[in-house]
Amino acid sequence: MSLVQDAAAVSAPFFVRGKLIAATEKRHRSRDLGVDFVTPKLDLDALVTLRTEPGPLFDVKLNEILDFLAATGERMRLDRGGYLREAVDRIAATNVLPRAVIEHNVRMAADYLNKAKLLEYAEHNLGDARVLDEWLPRVDSTGRRSFTRAFPPRLIHVLPGNSPLVSAQSIALGAMVKAVNLFKMGSSDPFMAVAILRTMLDVDPDHPVPRSMSAVYWRGGDEQVERAIFQPQYFDKIVAWGGGDAISNVIKYLMPGLQLVSFDPKTSISMIGMEAFDSEETLEDVATRAANDVGLLNQEACVCSRVLFVEGDRQQVDRFCERLQRKLVDRNALSGKAPPLPRDLAEEVDSMRLMDDEFGVWGIADGSGLVVRSDEPVDFHPINKTANVVQVKSLKDALKYVNVATQTVGVYPPARQVELRDGLASGGAQRIVRLGDAGGQSIGAPHDAMYVMHRFVHWIVHEDGLV
Amino acid sequence: MSGAVRPQACAVDRLVGAVDSENPFDTPFSELLPSQLEAINERFKDRIGKIKLLQNRAETGGISEVRCMADVVPLLFAHTAYKTYPEGWLVEQKWDRMGRWLDTVSTHRVERMDTQGINGLDAWLQRLESQGHYVSCSSGTTGKCAMMNATMADGEFAGHSLLRAIIWAGLAPNHDRRMISLGLVAATPRNRASGKPMREAFNRRDVAPFAPDVPPITIGGITEMIVLRKKIADGTAKPTEIAYFETQAAEREKAIASSIEQAADALIASRHMPLHIMGLFGPLYQVAERVRAKGYSGKDFHANSAFVSGGLKRVQVPSSYREFIFETLNLSWDRVCLTYGMQEINTNAPRCKAGRYHMAPWVMLLLLDESGEHLIEPAASGELEGRAAFFDLSLDGRWGGVISGDKIRATWAPCACGNRSLSVADEIQRYADTASGDKIACAGTIEAYVRGVS
Numbered sequence: 070m071s072l073v074q075d076a077a078a079v080s081a082p083f084f085v086r087g088k089l090i091a092a093t094e095k096r097h098r099s100r101d102l103g104v105d106f107v108t109p110k111l112d113l114d115a116l117v118t119l120r121t122e123p124g125p126l127f128d129v130k131l132n133e134i135l136d137f138l139a140a141t142g143e144r145m146r147l148d149r150g151g152y153l154r155e156a157v158d159r160i161a162a163t164n165v166l167p168r169a170v171i172e173h174n175v176r177m178a179a180d181y182l183n184k185a186k187l188l189e190y191a192e193h194n195l196g197d198a199r200v201l202d203e204w205l206p207r208v209d210s211t212g213r214r215s216f217t218r219a220f221p222p223r224l225i226h227v228l229p230g231n232s233p234l235v236s237a238q239s240i241a242l243g244a245m246v247k248a249v250n251l252f253k254m255g256s257s258d259p260f261m262a263v264a265i266l267r268t269m270l271d272v273d274p275d276h277p278v279p280r281s282m283s284a285v286y287w288r289g290g291d292e293q294v295e296r297a298i299f300q301p302q303y304f305d306k307i308v309a310w311g312g313g314d315a316i317s318n319v320i321k322y323l324m325p326g327l328q329l330v331s332f333d334p335k336t337s338i339s340m341i342g343m344e345a346f347d348s349e350e351t352l353e354d355v356a357t358r359a360a361n362d363v364g365l366l367n368q369e370a371c372v373c374s375r376v377l378f379v380e381g382d383r384q385q386v387d388r389f390c391e392r393l394q395r396k397l398v399d400r401n402a403l404s405g406k407a408p409p410l411p412r413d414l415a416e417e418v419d420s421m422r423l424m425d426d427e428f429g430v431w432g433i434a435d436g437s438g439l440v441v442r443s444d445e446p447v448d449f450h451p452i453n454k455t456a457n458v459v460q461v462k463s464l465k466d467a468l469k470y471v472n473v474a475t476q477t478v479g480v481y482p483p484a485r486q487v488e489l490r491d492g493l494a495s496g497g498a499q500r501i502v503r504l505g506d507a508g509g510q511s512i513g514a515p516h517d518a519m520y521v522m523h524r525f526v527h528w529i530v531h532e533d534g535l536v
Numbered sequence: 537m538s539g540a541v542r543p544q545a546c547a548v549d550r551l552v553g554a555v556d557s558e559n560p561f562d563t564p565f566s567e568l569l570p571s572q573l574e575a576i577n578e579r580f581k582d583r584i585g586k587i588k589l590l591q592n593r594a595e596t597g598g599i600s601e602v603r604c605m606a607d608v609v610p611l612l613f614a615h616t617a618y619k620t621y622p623e624g625w626l627v628e629q630k631w632d633r634m635g636r637w638l639d640t641v642s643t644h645r646v647e648r649m650d651t652q653g654i655n656g657l658d659a660w661l662q663r664l665e666s667q668g669h670y671v672s673c674s675s676g677t678t679g680k681c682a683m684m685n686a687t688m689a690d691g692e693f694a695g696h697s698l699l700r701a702i703i704w705a706g707l708a709p710n711h712d713r714r715m716i717s718l719g720l721v722a723a724t725p726r727n728r729a730s731g732k733p734m735r736e737a738f739n740r741r742d743v744a745p746f747a748p749d750v751p752p753i754t755i756g757g758i759t760e761m762i763v764l765r766k767k768i769a770d771g772t773a774k775p776t777e778i779a780y781f782e783t784q785a786a787e788r789e790k791a792i793a794s795s796i797e798q799a800a801d802a803l804i805a806s807r808h809m810p811l812h813i814m815g816l817f818g819p820l821y822q823v824a825e826r827v828r829a830k831g832y833s834g835k836d837f838h839a840n841s842a843f844v845s846g847g848l849k850r851v852q853v854p855s856s857y858r859e860f861i862f863e864t865l866n867l868s869w870d871r872v873c874l875t876y877g878m879q880e881i882n883t884n885a886p887r888c889k890a891g892r893y894h895m896a897p898w899v900m901l902l903l904l905d906e907s908g909e910h911l912i913e914p915a916a917s918g919e920l921e922g923r924a925a926f927f928d929l930s931l932d933g934r935w936g937g938v939i940s941g942d943k944i945r946a947t948w949a950p951c952a953c954g955n956r957s958l959s960v961a962d963e964i965q966r967y968a969d970t971a972s973g974d975k976i977a978c979a980g981t982i983e984a985y986v987r988g989v990s
């Protein structure tokens with residue numbers, strides 16, 4: 070019996086330099102849900118392009134790349150080949166995200182491939198997107214002339230497993246910087262990147278964009294693979310998400326010529342001023358906004374709020390907690406429940422219930438929405454629709470809890486963003502938004518304190534001496 | 537507390553009393569089960585009004601009586617239940633709050649005390665001891681420290697039952713050996729209590745037992761490291777504090793090396809008399825290496841005996857480490873007792889001649905699935921694999937039901953050694969070690985930004 074017919078294991082084809090590789094030779098197990106999937110055997114030599122060979126996109130104009138990406142987005146919406154439908158089915162089996170959330174994410178991925186928006190992204194990231202196509206001239210104040218180009222890099226993208234949208238973004242950015250791209254997919258989603266790349270073949274099977282892309286899976290940390298291909302002779306940068314084991318696996322391969330562009334693991338928070346208690350309607354509205362930020366992607370992503378600092382007295386803060394818990398439960402109609410809390414976390418919350426003069430607990434640990442109120446942030450990392458509300462006298466008092474792992478801070482009322490933003494940035498936070506808008510994103514804005522395209526490209530100068 | 541008459545607690549007393557019977561490890565599971573369930577139910581009825589977390593557990597699980605093994609599962613505490621206190625309280629030395637937390641997982645009330653003048657965790661623990669609370673801590677150097685309350689009687693029973701188990705395993709203490717202890721374990725009340733009866737039973741009256749002369753590893757010392765970690769994460773630790781702790785860590789390393797050296801020297805110096813060696817496999821291997829390096833091996837020693845508890849604790853050694861240790865120190869399986877146990881429970885399971893760990897009748901082993909949520913029903917024959925959970929009826933100071941982090945294989949069928957009690961296979965893994973490091977997500981915590989203080 071071939072592995073494909075094995076009902077217990079789903080097939081996860083590879084995509085290597087413009088070709089779909091659909092063999093089912095190697096069995097893996099997804100980390101989160103323990104579902105088996107089968108892939109082709111990895112051909113290491115096919116994953117690298119020697120430096121004597123220019124990448125397929127090196128001489129393709131940005132405009133043509135954008136047209137191709139937009140056409141891919143269009144095809145993704147139609148999905149005539151059923152690639153994305155199939156990917157959704159398979160991701161739903163390997164990923165903790167509810168199906169509705171995955172479907173929404175896949176629609177967002179198709180919409181992301183929008184020509185005008187992508188161009189705006191590049192313009193904002195690079196100042197002048199022509200630098201991708203041309204050697205832009207400049208004469209400095211001493212009269213020296215030089216030409217600069219954002220030269221195409223060779224990139225390994227270690228994709229996160231928690232958001233299919235990131236696959237689309239990484240593919241789009243990798244194409245726009247004209248890179249030679251190798252995507253290492255995660256075990257909780259070894260499907261989405263390949264589904265997008267397959268769609269590209271339907272647009273034009275010989276286009277240089279798909280020829281510049283490979284998407285494969287190996288078990289993160291597999292030294293046989295990583296020691297062989299994580300070499301500066303083959304790649305310039307490793308673009309990696311996450312922390313802990315995922316990043317320590319990568320860090321050991323860094324060396325002169327092989328750099329890391331890291332999207333570090335992040336925690337997001339909210340800061341809610343006493344204005345929330347102006348009226349009952351306001352409080353309802355603030356709780357709804359807060360629940361949006363907490364429950365986004367079922368709290369799987371870095372932008373999801375986990376700790377909410379609320380300015381007020383105990384009674385006010387408890388009123389907020391009660392409403393927030395209700396709003397989190399209301400959201401279940403939209404995106405389904407999150408998985409129940411792991412036993413150790415549930416136990417920690419139970420202990421807090423027992424110490425009711427120190428803590429307040431609303432809801433149960435079944436993934437439907439849980440709120441824990443404390444005087445300082447709890448020790449555990451709130452997950453699966455859990456919000457930790459911390460009572461503070463003044464939002465300024467909460468600044469000491471902001472640290473280098475803090476990403477997004479949702480503030481209410483919006484007017485108070487200005488009073489807080491310098492303190493937040495100094496503490497380490499990287500993104501300040503209106504409460505309820507953690508998922509919003511202005512086109513080309515910095516991510517994790519950097520302009521991503523700017524970090525991806527290889528800045529090359531051609532010095533032309535005194536004019 | 538321990539001596540108090542418990543008129544209703546007859547099933548508990550009957551089972552726990554078996555510690556002094558001739559062979560407590562020969563009762564088959566099926567015979568034992570009714571009285572174990574009866575005893576657990578007795579414990580449950582008595583403790584539900586005393587241990588707050590248990591009461592909460594019973595309410596959540598809808599359990600009002602224990603009639604079968606599945607009823608016990610919702611009442612088990614995860615091995616993390618004893619570390620649910622907010623770490624900030626430890627860092628800021630809020631002993632009154634820590635006391636209130638400890639009370640929620642204790643049988644006997646942790647009364648409010650005057651916390652004035654308590655300077656550090658060790659001092660608080662000492663004050664608790666003066667009130668009859670003997671708190672042991674798990675000794676992990678990263679993450680939180682589990683704090684488990686026990687009574688004096690718990691400690692005494694741990695020591696006594698361990699000695700009985702060692703004798704059952706085939707060792708015959710007769711005051712005719714010098715006891716060589718390798719040290720290197722945390723100075724917890726549990727560890728102190730369990731060593732004492734063994735020392736008294738084995739050691740010659742004319743020679744002092746040996747223990748390395750190094751500063752003890754105190755719980756407070758371990759916790760200081762954890763506190764520093766938190767301060768680094770919070771961004772409030774100063775570079776000089778980090779540098780100070782790096783120095784401390786280096787000194788601890790030196791103390792460990794010195795313990796190994798001292799133990800090797802003591803073994804060699806005492807080689808003319810029979811020895812009883814006590815330690816963990818990791819350090820024992822290092823000691824054996826030193827003994828070899830100094831030019832001695834099995835032929836230089838009498839027929840020695842040893843007691844070894846616990847696994848390797850992630851120490852990297854060659855696969856033949858046991859043979860190497862045995863050959864170097866002239867040990868053999870009939871003179872070595874291994875046990876399987878953990879800080880969370882009071883009773884160790886001794887290894888039999890067939891190489892399996894046997895459960896005492898007062899300890900119920902519950903095999904659970906990996907999630908720890910569901911019971912794997914015992915099978916009449918064959919071996920089953922799962923997560924180990926225990927109910928130790930001998931525990932007085934806290935709840936006896938706990939889920940471990942261990943992946944084990946157990947059989948309810950009679951063992952090849954001839955004993956009919958439930959037994960666990962020799963290879964015991966930790967689930968934490970088997971998890972893959974493959975998870976990549978953008979969400980994460982400040983923990984990833986803290987370099988381990990070595």
